[in-house]
Amino acid sequence: MIRDQKLWTWHIAAGILILCLLGLHMAIMHLDALLGLFNPFGGHPIDWQNVAARSQSLFFLASYVLLLGAALFHGLYGLRNILFELDPAAPLKKSISWVLILIGLGLFVVGSWAAWMSFQNTLVA
Amino acid sequence: MSENKLPETIIFRIRRLAPRRAEEPTWGEYPVAYSLGMTVLDGLWQIKERVDSTLAWRASCRMGICGSCGMFINGQPRLGCNTQIAELGTSVVTVAPLPNFPIIRDLVPDLRPMFDHHTALSPYIIRHDTEEMERPTGEFYQSTEEMEQYLQFSYCIKCACCAAACPTCATDSQYSGPMALTQAHRYNTDTRDDGFEDRQEVLNGEAGPWRCHFAGECSRVCPKGVDPGKAIQLMKRQLVADYVGLRKKKPLAQLNVKPKDIERREGIPEAPEPTVTS
Numbered sequence: 001m002i003r004d005q006k007l008w009t010w011h012i013a014a015g016i017l018i019l020c021l022l023g024l025h026m027a028i029m030h031l032d033a034l035l036g037l038f039n040p041f042g043g044h045p046i047d048w049q050n051v052a053a054r055s056q057s058l059f060f061l062a063s064y065v066l067l068l069g070a071a072l073f074h075g076l077y078g079l080r081n082i083l084f085e086l087d088p089a090a091p092l093k094k095s096i097s098w099v100l101i102l103i104g105l106g107l108f109v110v111g112s113w114a115a116w117m118s119f120q121n122t123l124v125a
Numbered sequence: 126m127s128e129n130k131l132p133e134t135i136i137f138r139i140r141r142l143a144p145r146r147a148e149e150p151t152w153g154e155y156p157v158a159y160s161l162g163m164t165v166l167d168g169l170w171q172i173k174e175r176v177d178s179t180l181a182w183r184a185s186c187r188m189g190i191c192g193s194c195g196m197f198i199n200g201q202p203r204l205g206c207n208t209q210i211a212e213l214g215t216s217v218v219t220v221a222p223l224p225n226f227p228i229i230r231d232l233v234p235d236l237r238p239m240f241d242h243h244t245a246l247s248p249y250i251i252r253h254d255t256e257e258m259e260r261p262t263g264e265f266y267q268s269t270e271e272m273e274q275y276l277q278f279s280y281c282i283k284c285a286c287c288a289a290a291c292p293t294c295a296t297d298s299q300y301s302g303p304m305a306l307t308q309a310h311r312y313n314t315d316t317r318d319d320g321f322e323d324r325q326e327v328l329n330g331e332a333g334p335w336r337c338h339f340a341g342e343c344s345r346v347c348p349k350g351v352d353p354g355k356a357i358q359l360m361k362r363q364l365v366a367d368y369v370g371l372r373k374k375k376p377l378a379q380l381n382v383k384p385k386d387i388e389r390r391e392g393i394p395e396a397p398e399p400t401v402t403s
Contacts, residue, residue: 005329009365081336085297 011077014070021067028054055118064115072104072111132216135159137168139180140221141231150228153177159210165198165218166205169232182232189348192282195289196232197221202286204348223289239288242301245327246309251320257380265317265378278311278356280349287343287353293336301332303343303353310356313363316378325364334360 028037032045038060041049054060083096134156142150155176157168166184173180184194187206194205198220199213210218226234252258287303288294294302301309309328312318327333334357343353366372389395 003329004331004333004335005325005364005368008335008361009368012365084299084331085293085336087296087298 007077011074014074014077017066017070018074021063021070024063025067055115058119061115061119065112068111068115069108072108076100076104131159131211131214133159135168135210136217137172138217138219139169139172139232141180142222142228143230144228161211163210164206165196165203165208165210165213165220166194168210168218169205169220180232181230190282192284195223195234195284195286197223197289202289202346204284204286207348223285225289225291225294226285234285234289236285238298239285239302239304240283242305242332243283243308245332246301246305246324247320248305248308248312250312250315250318251323252317252377253319263380263383266381267316267378271316271375271378274316275311275314277351278307278314278353281307281311281347281351281353282349284348286346286348287351290342290346292340292342293338297336299331300336301327301334303337303357306334306337306360307351307353307356310360310363313360314375316375319377321367325367328360328364333364334358337361 027035028039029045031037032039036042038054038057039045039050040053041047043050045051080096080100084093088096137155137157139153139155140150141153155172157171166187169180169182169184182194182196182205184205185191186193189204189207192204195202196205197203198205198208199215199218202223205220220232222228222232223234226236226238229235281304283304285304287307291303293300306328309324313321313324337354337357339354339358341354344351344355347353363372
């Protein structure tokens, strides 16, 4: 099992990445009147044409997958820490870790697949 | 209630437990004659001498140096000898053993879990020049700035007040706790020490600083003004920097060689012969 020094470092790195990507999300969604970032068709940022245009971009595909990975790792590692503080026995700790890894990987695969399909479909459209 | 309004008799409400005789703790109430300048420890002595000789607690120096009399006084971990009743300002003083530790009897906590963690982190100078460590020939030079990096952490008296206040210690027995981690950081920062890698084996794992929530209670309750919360955050930074290869290695303190070719001035006596020889 990876040691806490490494996991905690990645936890912090994931937090910083989330901060940047959520900052971008906030800027796109809520500062559209000021910045007009990534809203090529004008109007509201969640209008279908704008959403489709963003999904078509490789930058957004990468950022969606990165945000998903970072958020899952950050959240699930935090949850693992909370559960470990309840002082479970060593075998239970191992089981908790594996269950969380599997949940994380499962959600990451599903989410990445959704982002990829959306990227491909918009290309086709 | 201010100091001059305190009544002549103070009630000590004390949690009693003799684990061999009873499983559940009970609360005893003891009247104590109050006098100006009286500490909680003085009150306990008065109870033991005049009311109930079976009351047990741990104390030694009576001046906030030894760290023996850590207790949970009016809902906060404090030293019994360092806490004046006037400072509490209440006519009822509630005293319980330090939380987060097994209880041996009455106000005596079993501090072995804390000291086991402490021992595991090698809280002493580690150097790999064995010959000098075994047969010292001089002193290691350290500048004032280098000393200030760890000085406040060396004031710790191991009273366990920090661990009693720590929310992580309350549930996680694997966590080393503020005292042990602060001492590990104290030695990791000392330029005479070369044991960073030796301590990493423990610090990088579950017993390390990673579960600290930075609640800051350890720093708030420390009777010696040590800031364990700061030590733990600095330690995290140091360990993360080490993982990403950015840790600045401190230059190891070198031996301050005794000056030669110096003549003794008149009237200054010779140093006495060493009393212990190898």
